[in-house]
Amino acid sequence: MLSPIIQRADAERILSSDDATHSRVQLSVPPVGAVLVVDDDDAARWLVVRALARSGIQTFEAVDGKEAVEHVLAKPELIDAIILDVMMPGLNGFDVIRHIKRIPAAATTPIILVTASATEEDDIVRGVEYGAIDYIMKPVSTAVLTAKVRAACERSRAERRLRYDLRFAELHAMIDPLTGLFNRRHFEARIREASAYSKRHDQPFSIVMVDLDHFKSVNDTYGHETGDHVLTQFAAAVRSVLRGEDVAFRYGGEEFVLLLRACDAERAADVAERLQKKLRQRPYLFRDGTSRVITFSAGVAAALPSEGYGSAELVSRADAALYRAKAAGRDRIAYW
Incomplete structure (x- = not known):
């Protein structure tokens, strides 16, 4: 199954x-x-x-x-x-x-x-x-x-x-076994598909690079098993805010990427904000009885019509926006 x-x-x-x-x-x-x-x-x-x-x-x-x-x-x-x-x-x-x-x-x-x-x-x-x-x-x-x-x-x-x-x-070769989200290898194929779709339909698409804040402290304090559980809970929250045509990927470690079809940068940021709200509503409860809101930093980048909705620079642009968000204090969303 x-x-x-x-x-x-x-x-x-x-x-x-x-x-x-x-x-x-x-x-x-x-x-x-x-x-x-x-x-x-x-x-x-x-x-x-x-x-x-x-x-x-x-x-x-x-x-x-x-x-x-x-x-x-x-x-x-x-x-x-x-x-x-x-x-x-x-x-x-x-x-x-x-x-x-x-x-x-x-x-x-x-x-x-x-x-x-x-x-x-x-x-x-x-x-x-x-x-x-x-x-x-x-x-x-x-x-x-x-x-x-x-x-x-x-x-x-x-x-x-x-x-x-x-x-x-073939399907399971595309899946991250921990979170059930698609993996980085499959992201590389899907972003090319999204670019081709946008060119055909003259519609924007966006990606959101997401990095969990201070995740290393979770592993150091509670162990990697708890860290893994935090990642699976985060993935569940991601799935709950996406539309049917959107796709989420575990990019590596505690870093994720959302691929949003027919979505400009502003609407992509709205998706990230919905995810923030979802996580704030349900703080993670650790085994010692303490709870903590899982926060993240995010960088948003949209494929540009002036560049034919190409995907070549999109990841580096979203990554640059992500690092600006982290440098500005984390728990925030930045645009490229």
Whole structure:
């Protein structure tokens, strides 16, 4: 499971593909597999469904190509394989394959064609060219059918698990394990994305560099375990004041950075002030019974339209503003 402290909007954006559904899917479908059976012949479809059901395979049914495509669009992550008749009125089997391959979450779903006779070699060749992985001849051998479907389902689920595991690892490589915020490495990628977005939409974006005041004294007085807990509480406060399109990062140690889309310097400072207010409302309670408001110094810098909303100098400008805030007595916000 993803850590509950990972920023929700960004986790959903990164894992919004079929890869993200693996952990949910394996709780909602049977262990053998789930198959969509598409055939306009009721008797033929019933034969296939019954044979698969006897093998513990869950089935969904579609009576024509249009219904099949609609079913895949609605629940692509629940289908491990598709058994597809070639000759159907309206959308035929080849049309259905073309439509399914355009659905990102279903593009790799194994498709097994059912063809009327062994003489229709052109249908088989054409189906393979379109992306079908196998074919079955009518009349259907239930033993062959079951074996091929089981193999297709196993392949589909293995590929889904692999994609999910890779995406899961990729996501966690971007996350600071202590705070659950994104890390500095991911910030470097996201600030370039923000710059490109601002150029396209002619909108400003800003960053706020944040450094906790006198944090070393917390570690020296109460130990690093308490210091870590202070950092996690601070990260929680940060998340509570951000909009869905904003992103926070742990830049290093007790230093953080906020990346605020469609936000000029003044509005960015407002976000930092909301964070200050949040922290003042909830002083940190230490184990010796004393409490202390966690304060910070912040430097704000906005990407400039005159520079094409470039990000090259933005970090150094925010950093310079941060050091001015610290030099002026800390617990304050400074602009570049």
